[in-house]
Amino acid sequence: MEPLTEKYRPKALDEVVGQPENIETIKKLLEKRESQQIPSLLLYGGAGLGKSATAEAIANEINAELSKFNASSEGKKETAKEKIVPALRNAWRPKVVVIEEADGLSGHAQMSLKEDISQNQSTKAILILITNHIDKIVDPIKSRCMPFEYEPIETKQIKQHLEHIAKKEDLDSDLNGEIQKIAKRADGDIRKAINQLDRETLIDDDKTKETAKQIFGE
Ligand SMILES: Nc1ncnc2c1ncn2[C@@H]1O[C@H](COP(=O)(O)OP(=O)(O)O)[C@@H](O)[C@H]1O
Ligand SMILES: [Mg+2]
Numbered sequence: 740m741e742p743l744t745e746k747y748r749p750k751a752l753d754e755v756v757g758q759p760e761n762i763e764t765i766k767k768l769l770e771k772r773e774s775q776q777i778p779s780l781l782l783y784g785g786a787g788l789g790k791s792a793t794a795e796a797i798a799n800e801i802n803a804e805l806s807k808f809n810a811s812s813e814g815k816k817e818t819a820k821e822k823i824v825p826a827l828r829n830a831w832r833p834k835v836v837v838i839e840e841a842d843g844l845s846g847h848a849q850m851s852l853k854e855d856i857s858q859n860q861s862t863k864a865i866l867i868l869i870t871n872h873i874d875k876i877v878d879p880i881k882s883r884c885m886p887f888e889y890e891p892i893e894t895k896q897i898k899q900h901l902e903h904i905a906k907k908e909d910l911d912s913d914l915n916g917e918i919q920k921i922a923k924r925a926d927g928d929i930r931k932a933i934n935q936l937d938r939e940t941l942i943d944d945d946k947t948k949e950t951a952k953q954i955f956g957e
Contacts, residue, residue: 743937744930747904749792750799756900756929757892758789764887765793769801779856779866781841781881783873784889787930793887794837794867803833803865811843819848827855830864841868842875849880856883891927898922900929901936914939 749755752762761782768777782790798805806826810819826836838844844852856866868884870876901918905911913919917939925932 742934743904743908743940744933747907747933749789749796752793752796752800755789755793755796757896758793758889761793761887761889765797768885769797772801777865778885779868779883781868781870781873781876781884781886782889783870783876783886785891785928786871787928788889788892789929790869790889791837791839794835794869797865797867798835801833801835803835804830805835805837807837807839809839809843810848811840819844819851823852824855827864827866832863834864835867836864837867837869839869840871842870842872846877849877853879853883856880892929893927894922894925897925897927897929897932901932904933904936908940910940 752766755762765780768775780794782793784790795805797803808823808826823836823838826834830836841849852866868876868880873881898918901922902912905914905918914936918936921932921935921939925935
């Protein structure tokens with residue numbers, strides 16, 4: 740069974756919960772993309788707030804190829820030069836190049852992207868850097884990207900999203916008050932909340948089976 744976080748992964752920008760300003764700005768950038776080059780984007784903030792989902796939704800919305808790198812496993816300067824830079828330059832059709840955990844790139848490796856971040860007029864690639872540690876991104880890179888800070892998501896919005904999922908999954912609408920508790924405990928991290936809901940659904944399943952057993956026998 741697919742985890743709920745995967746099943747309910749936002750496919751469009753409008754499905755990203757709780758980041759209205761970021762999403763509005765990104766939509767405007769995409770609208771203008773015929774006349775204006777889209778800058779490199781830097782998405783930063785805590786875990787489970789929709790940064791990766793936003794990058795994927797961008798690719799979906801403009802029908803772009805998605806090319807993903809994880810910098811924590813590709814931290815060497817050579818990797819940036821040998822893999823990421825070619826991916827950016829050889830884009831003949833719309834392409835979104837995402838660097839997850841961009842802070843994993845050494846300062847040197849980050850700098851080897853500098854040229855491609857500032858002058859990507861000649862390419863159809865959009866570069867998106869994602870990090871939970873903005874302080875580890877070197878200034879020359881930071882200053883060349885358009886920054887988007889992802890804030891913890893309000894409990895109320897997490898609750899609404901969990902209710903939406905619960906409804907789609909044919910679950911009891913508030914899981915005996917658990918949804919409110921899960922939303923609160925998640926502390927702004929919506930992925931954590933969805934994972935917790937996933938766990939509760941198993942328990943809920945058991946309860947249902949238990950009740951069925953009592954009614955219908957084994
Ligand atoms: N803002 C959001 N709106 C809806 N779902 C979200 C959001 N943020 C995270 N999620 C859920 O959590 C999963 C992981 O999100 P992700 O975008 O990878 O978070 P981040 O990159 O900020 O750590 C998604 O697949 C989705 O199910
Ligand atoms: Mg992510």
